[in-house]
Structure formats: structure tokens, C-alpha cells
Amino acid sequence: MMARPLVPERSLWHLIAVEVRRQRELHQLSGSHLANLLGCDRSTVSRIENGLRRLSPDNAAQLDELWRTGGLFTRLVRFAAAADDGNWFTGLTQYEEQATHHRMWEALLIPGIFQTPDYARAALTVGMVDDVEAAFNLRMARQTAVFDRPRVANISVLLNWVALAQPVGDAETMRGQLARLLELSELPNVSVRIVEKEANVHLGLDGSFTLLTVDDHDIAFADAPERGRLMIDPPDVQRFAVRYERISNIATPIGPSRALIERAMETYQ
Structure with missing residues (x-):
């Protein structure tokens, strides 16, 4: 499936996707390496980063622990799920x-x-x-x-x-x-x-x-x-x-x- 353009200024889910990729690259991890750490396959990571799959609460907690983000992804997922942003x-x-x-x-x-x-x-x-x-x-x-x-x-x-x-x-x-x-x-x-x-x-x-x-x-x-x-x-x-x-x-x-x-x-x- 072709990735759609991400607009983080308009969608919290797009912001999460962009931030997952940014943090992964900041920590010099490949998509496959991150997938192994999360216990999923490479395509799941790719779909999350391209906005084709939403980051789950469990994976958000894993990323917070892995990257020591102080609960950032957990909070973003909670707010995004509650937001009425049309998605x-x-x-x-x-x-x-x-x-x-x-x-x-x-x-x-x-x-x-x-x-x-x-x-x-x-x-x-x-x-x-x-x-x-x-x-x-x-x-x-x-x-x-x-x-x-x-x-x-x-x-x-x-x-x-x-x-x-x-x-x-x-x-x-x-x-x-x-x-x-x-x-x-x-x-x-x-x-x-x-x-x-x-x-x-x-x-x-x-x-x-x-x-x-x-x-x-x-x-x-x-x-x-x-x-x-x-x-x-x-x-x-x-x-x-x-x-x-x-x-x-x-x-x-x-x-x-x-x-x-x-x-x-x-x-x-």
C-alpha cells in the first residue's frame, strides 16, 4: 500500500508517526532492529511510521521505556485516541x-x-x-x-x-x-x-x-x-x-x- 503524506500539524496520529521515525533515526536503529525490540515484524514498524497503522498503547509504553521519553508516546496515543480529528x-x-x-x-x-x-x-x-x-x-x-x-x-x-x-x-x-x-x-x-x-x-x-x-x-x-x-x-x-x-x-x-x-x-x- 502506498504511503500517504503525513500532516503532523493536523493529526496527532501523524505526529506520532513522524516522532517514531525521528526517535528511531536519532537512536540509530534500523526498522528491523526496532521491530525486534517491539516483538513485531518490520512491516508493522514501516506502517506505523507511514501513518498506515496506529501505534498501540502497549507499543507506546515499550518505546517510552526503550527511549526514556518519560511517557511521551503513551500520552500522545491516549490523546490521539480521544481526539476527534476525523481519523x-x-x-x-x-x-x-x-x-x-x-x-x-x-x-x-x-x-x-x-x-x-x-x-x-x-x-x-x-x-x-x-x-x-x-x-x-x-x-x-x-x-x-x-x-x-x-x-x-x-x-x-x-x-x-x-x-x-x-x-x-x-x-x-x-x-x-x-x-x-x-x-x-x-x-x-x-x-x-x-x-x-x-x-x-x-x-x-x-x-x-x-x-x-x-x-x-x-x-x-x-x-x-x-x-x-x-x-x-x-x-x-x-x-x-x-x-x-x-x-x-x-x-x-x-x-x-x-x-x-x-x-x-x-x-x-
Whole structure:
């Protein structure tokens, strides 16, 4: 993949990439040597320095110790992950690939990694993105990264009743999507629970979010129009974990939730 121009004045992630290269050259290390010290391959170091891969919190801590930078890279990664600089999606997809546990609350739509091709295209073509085909391909690639992996992640979804009632595409598209939702909910590592209309007003109405467990640490992603926000600072993540638990407390159990999905399918004839 061709390296893109780095603009450290506009992106903290680009600043990190430039600083990793600067420090490596300052300490007269080759890319291969640094890769050995970090326990990764040479291509990973190259992708980090070219802005094609984000520096992980663990690697940031390794660099701080190696170069005695006083926690500089750890702080930069934390701030970059929390910043809304328009590059959030790269970080989200990377964390999704690595996560061992996904906890999702979806207020309006079927989760992206559960969407059928027809549903995804119908959702994306309403003007959410400029390049529908690129966004569609990325969404399908996210599904592959999550479900087609040697170590399957545990996925727990809390789904608002609105996602079942809101048509996206035609009736056939919705039947296919809900059938796919049922199919995935029967996997041993996946649970889908519905928050019914009778739950009335609750914390989840503030917006969708995801909690991901990566390397025994949790991160949070809060959804928003056009841009989302990644959070790795423990107090921020904990607030979303508490919110998830409170929504979970009012969600319908797994078995009855499947029955709700089946009944919703019958309405799309």
C-alpha cells in the first residue's frame, strides 16, 4: 500500500508517526532492529511510521521505556485516541480486529458487523457517506475481520426495538437482515437482546456505543453523525461500561428476544 503524506500539524496520529521515525533515526536503529525490540515484524514498524497503522498503547509504553521519553508516546496515543480529528475509523477497525469481547448498544440500526450486503447498501445510500462503494467494502471487510478469525470474539448486542421496526430498504431486504440477525444470535459466542418499547425512556436513547476488550483492557467508541469518538482513558470507558450495564438490566432475555425478531420478520411481507 502506498504511503500517504503525513500532516503532523493536523493529526496527532501523524505526529506520532513522524516522532517514531525521528526517535528511531536519532537512536540509530534500523526498522528491523526496532521491530525486534517491539516483538513485531518490520512491516508493522514501516506502517506505523507511514501513518498506515496506529501505534498501540502497549507499543507506546515499550518505546517510552526503550527511549526514556518519560511517557511521551503513551500520552500522545491516549490523546490521539480521544481526539476527534476525523481519523477515528481507522482506530476503530483496528481495535475490532483485535478485540476478544464486543459489547454493543445500537439505538437505531442493525450493527454494522451484522448487516447483510443489501441492508448495508440501503443504509449507506441515503447520504451518510460520500463514497458509498468504499464505505460498503470497508463494512464487509470489518465483518470478515471479526467473524473469520482463528480466535472468535464474544459479541454481546443490546438492540433497541426501533432497529427492528425501522425499514431500511424494501421488505425483502428487511426479512433477509432479520434472518441474518437470528442466524448470528444462535452462534455460541453471540448474544442479541432487545430493549422493548415498553422500557420507556432510558440512558441508551442518548446514542449508540461500543465497548471493546483488547489485550485485557477496555476501550469505548461513541457513535455520532459523520464522526465518532474513541476513548481509552479508564474513567471515560467506565462511564460507558456502567451505561451498558444499566441498559442490559432492562433488556429482554435471549430467548424472548429471538421471538421478538421472528415476529418483526412477519411484518415485512
